[in-house]
Amino acid sequence: xxxxxxxxxxxxxxxxxxxxxxxxxxxxxxSAPPCPDWSPVPTTTGIPVIYSIIFVLGTVANALxxxxxxxxxxxxxxxxxxxxxxxxxxxxxxxxxxxLWAVYYSKGYSWPFGQVACKVCGALLHLNxxxxxxxxxxxxxDRYLAIVRPLRSQxxxxxxxxxxxxxxxxxxxxxxxxxxxxxxxxxxxxxxxVEACAILYPDHTWYLTLAWMKIALAFLxxxxxxxxxxxxxxxxxxxxxxxxxxxxxxxxxxxxSFKSLESKESCSKPERPPTPCVCLGSSxxxxxxxxxxxxxxxxxxxVVLAFFICWFPFHCVTFLxxxxxxxWVDSCVVNWxxxxxxxxxxxxxxxxxxxxxxxYCFMGNHFRGRLGGLCKGLWACVKAHGEDHRQKRGSFSxxxxxxxxxxxxxxxxxxxxxxxxx
Numbered sequence: 001x002x003x004x005x006x007x008x009x010x011x012x013x014x015x016x017x018x019x020x021x022x023x024x025x026x027x028x029x030x031s032a033p034p035c036p037d038w039s040p041v042p043t044t045t046g047i048p049v050i051y052s053i054i055f056v057l058g059t060v061a062n063a064l065x066x067x068x069x070x071x072x073x074x075x076x077x078x079x080x081x082x083x084x085x086x087x088x089x090x091x092x093x094x095x096x097x098x099x100l101w102a103v104y105y106s107k108g109y110s111w112p113f114g115q116v117a118c119k120v121c122g123a124l125l126h127l128n129x130x131x132x133x134x135x136x137x138x139x140x141x142d143r144y145l146a147i148v149r150p151l152r153s154q155x156x157x158x159x160x161x162x163x164x165x166x167x168x169x170x171x172x173x174x175x176x177x178x179x180x181x182x183x184x185x186x187x188x189x190x191x192x193x194v195e196a197c198a199i200l201y202p203d204h205t206w207y208l209t210l211a212w213m214k215i216a217l218a219f220l221x222x223x224x225x226x227x228x229x230x231x232x233x234x235x236x237x238x239x240x241x242x243x244x245x246x247x248x249x250x251x252x253x254x255x256x257s258f259k260s261l262e263s264k265e266s267c268s269k270p271e272r273p274p275t276p277c278v279c280l281g282s283s284x285x286x287x288x289x290x291x292x293x294x295x296x297x298x299x300x301x302x303v304v305l306a307f308f309i310c311w312f313p314f315h316c317v318t319f320l321x322x323x324x325x326x327x328w329v330d331s332c333v334v335n336w337x338x339x340x341x342x343x344x345x346x347x348x349x350x351x352x353x354x355x356x357x358x359x360y361c362f363m364g365n366h367f368r369g370r371l372g373g374l375c376k377g378l379w380a381c382v383k384a385h386g387e388d389h390r391q392k393r394g395s396f397s398x399x400x401x402x403x404x405x406x407x408x409x410x411x412x413x414x415x416x417x418x419x420x421x422x
Contacts, residue, residue, distance in 0.1 A: 038332070041340040044108055050347045051102035055095055058354030062092040065357040079142050082162040084360050086169070087135040091353035094128030097121040098350070105343070110194035115186050118197035122184040126177035129218050132353065134169045136307060137222045139360065144229040148236045176217060179210055204325065211322050219315045223308065230304050303359055310352035314345035 069085040100121050104111055111118055142162075145153035183199045183206070201207045321338050323329045 038336045043343050044105055047105040047343050048102040051098045054350050054354055055098040058095045061354055061357040062088045065361045077159050079157050079159055079162040082159055083135050083139045086166045087132055088357055090128050090131040091356055094124050095353055097124045109196055111186055111197040118186050119181060119184055123177055123181040126180050127173050130176045131173035133218050133222045137225050140226045140229040144232055147233050211318060215315050219311055227304060306355050306359060311349050314349045317342050317345050
């Protein structure tokens, strides 16, 4: 195994995705020197703080979402809820590994948790990278079918098929993350004096294949599908609203809202394809008027923008690193960008795991209502338990005072008896 001579390249891929580029029986082409006037970003202090914030907020949000969605009754286990639940589970599993990566950065890229933890955390990271984006894509396609093709999609949109789709997504995500699970390990870098949790690429072809697979399957293809689905949704909503206004200007527009999607699915039994019912019409559910239509369109735009803003910078830096590995670009600016922006853009991508439950769950009135109901039920249980505890304490205090009075009476009797007649 030949370690690259310039060990400063370690920082160029110091993210958990590719902590170092280590090639077997290869040597790297000389790289341009770093920019002398550009100071490096303090990743060993800033990144752990950002990871900690993402971990706390994301864990709380996803745990609440999983709790609410898992408590749903049979009629509420819709296609959308099935995808949401799996998305939150995927994000939650990854977020649980973030504290270890935070420690890794704070210790200067030294992994203190051993080989098994290195492989497991790396696997969870890549698994979430693919699974979360695949589930978001499935949810986008489901919303497209529910809003744009409500009648034609009746035979395909039911929870049992959604569960089979989720199993397929998990299998596909595991297959995509399997190569990095196999290649990732702990390696002692003597030049830096650290034991890194790194990916060992057998040759440059491995690196290029995995990098292009990550860019294509985890960003470009999902972004294309998501954008097409929500573009069609927005066009459908605007077109139908204009048609209604032309037919009856005095009548407010009536369109299906995201809130009504769950009620549409509940018209039929969840374990078999739904039969046509009134609430599946194009104007079913509560009418979406004025600001309601605007809210739906803004929600659609927020979903696409959140995905794009969170992951586009990271994949741009990854693409720049691929170009640099080919020798097509090489300058001090390129090196500084890859060295310093890779972990920062990765933080932005990780923040999508905390944003997902807000966009897909907490913005829905149905979800907030169920969360409020569960919280009230939990508070009622706690309150009842506290009252029962106070009653038991009161009963114990009453028994104790009664016992004390009896004991006092016995003492008084024992004092009086000797002075009585013999």
